[in-house]
Amino acid sequence: MSEKKVYIIPCSGIGKVFGSIGRKTAYIVVNELAKDKTTLECLPLIVKGKKEVIEALKENKVIALDGCPLKCSYNDLMEAVGKVDAQFLTTDIVKENRSLKPEPSIIPVGKNTKQLAIKLAEKVAAEVDKLLEENMERDD
Numbered sequence: 001m002s003e004k005k006v007y008i009i010p011c012s013g014i015g016k017v018f019g020s021i022g023r024k025t026a027y028i029v030v031n032e033l034a035k036d037k038t039t040l041e042c043l044p045l046i047v048k049g050k051k052e053v054i055e056a057l058k059e060n061k062v063i064a065l066d067g068c069p070l071k072c073s074y075n076d077l078m079e080a081v082g083k084v085d086a087q088f089l090t091t092d093i094v095k096e097n098r099s100l101k102p103e104p105s106i107i108p109v110g111k112n113t114k115q116l117a118i119k120l121a122e123k124v125a126a127e128v129d130k131l132l133e134e135n136m137e138r139d140d
């Protein structure tokens with residue numbers, strides 16, 4: 001595996017469960033499914049333009065996780081870093097799993113919300129492997 005990591009950047013969606021799905025997804029990917037292959041960075045720090053952070057994002061693959069079609073993470077990354085390697089919308093995983101209606105509760109999140117986050121995290125983790133493979137092919 002390449003030593004490079006994939007940055008997972010969830011949006012800051014704070015008031016609705018769709019933002020919570022994004023954050024929970026990011027934690028599952030970084031702490032469980034793609035541990036040692038991924039890392040988190042804080043979106044406001046990226047927006048602020050912290051130099052070391054922007055450089056690291058330019059040198060590594062970046063995945064945006066957004067909680068609604070306004071796509072704050074994707075758009076902020078495009079503006080600050082100039083690229084996004086993959087993007088996911090939590091609303092898509094909800095549409096794909098109509099039987100798992102997310103509960104409105106943000107703290108704690110409900111059972112269905114957790115299940116949706118796990119399903120989305122599995123997709124994100126698969127994308128992480130794909131992006132790291134691209135890195136390895138480029139390094140060969």
Ligand code: SF4
Pocket residue numbers: 011012013014018019066067068069070071072073
């Ligand atoms: S993408 Fe949607 S949920 Fe996320 S921070 Fe922006 S407005 Fe909020």
